Amino acid sequence: MDERRACLQPLDDGWLHRRPLRISMLRLDRLHPVVSGNKWYKLKGNVAAALQEGCPGIATFGGAYSNHLAATAAAAREAGLASVGFVRGLHHGAAGTDTLRFCAAQGMQLEYISTADYSRKNDPEYFSFLRQQHPGFWFVPEGGANEQGRSGAETIARLVPGDATHVVLSVGTGTTFIGLRNALPAAVAMTGFVPMKSGRYLETEIRAHLRAGQDRAWSLIDAFHFGGFGRTNQELMDFMVAFYNNYRIPLDVVYTGKMMYGLRQLLQEGIFPDGAHIVCLHTGGLQGNPPELRSLFAQSDSD
């Protein structure tokens, strides 16, 4: 992991907007080939805690396309820890998904659980049943949504330039959003794009973790879900290809593609004031892209 690779890239050539304001992208996707984006920040404190407590490994939860599972598998391996992934759903085909194959190749032990059981993963009784099967393991909730995850995400704030007026990011569990809202000056306005239907329920979750004085100047937008979490369409694909052709920045189809599509819409509506400096977080997730996008974007890995 090399934090110096997380450059700030200007997006100021007039394709996204024609207003007197600046837009930059904070390229957290460049941090690490797999533990990229926000996942490294959410995992670093968890890995440190597992090592400090002398745990044999890390156990966590995710779907068959989960960036968090892939990142955990790679981070645990790098730290010399074992890893267990509880995968949502029993049916992923004989060969699984690319993400699950990657996890297994990193040495992660995959345990498939039914969607019904998966939804009970936070029930104390079922959770302690899972714990008993992996004694001593450090358990990380889905998406890295725990104390270590939130405080790790706070440290992303030091990469945000001091003249930023707006910070835009994509929201899954809200962990990264919470960390940043707590760590950035309260005057910096934050917009979170939620890539799922009716995602604004996360507002309650976010608010519950904000420190005194930090519960201001933020909002969530769930209008750009493209049919729901993990869903896509040709319009989104075309947008991501055009974005790549303009800026040589690969986006991911689940999170950052929808975020930039939504941001362009807001820019067209002219909601940002003149003179603003909007910093968009590239939170990574490229491992989860479909093969045709991965091969198109593979050209950018050389720089």
Ligand SMILES: *Cc1c(COP(=O)(O)O)cnc(C)c1O
């Ligand atoms: C996991 C992920 C998110 C969501 O992060 P949360 O901290 O769970 O809100 C956003 N973008 C990308 C690319 C991700 O992989």
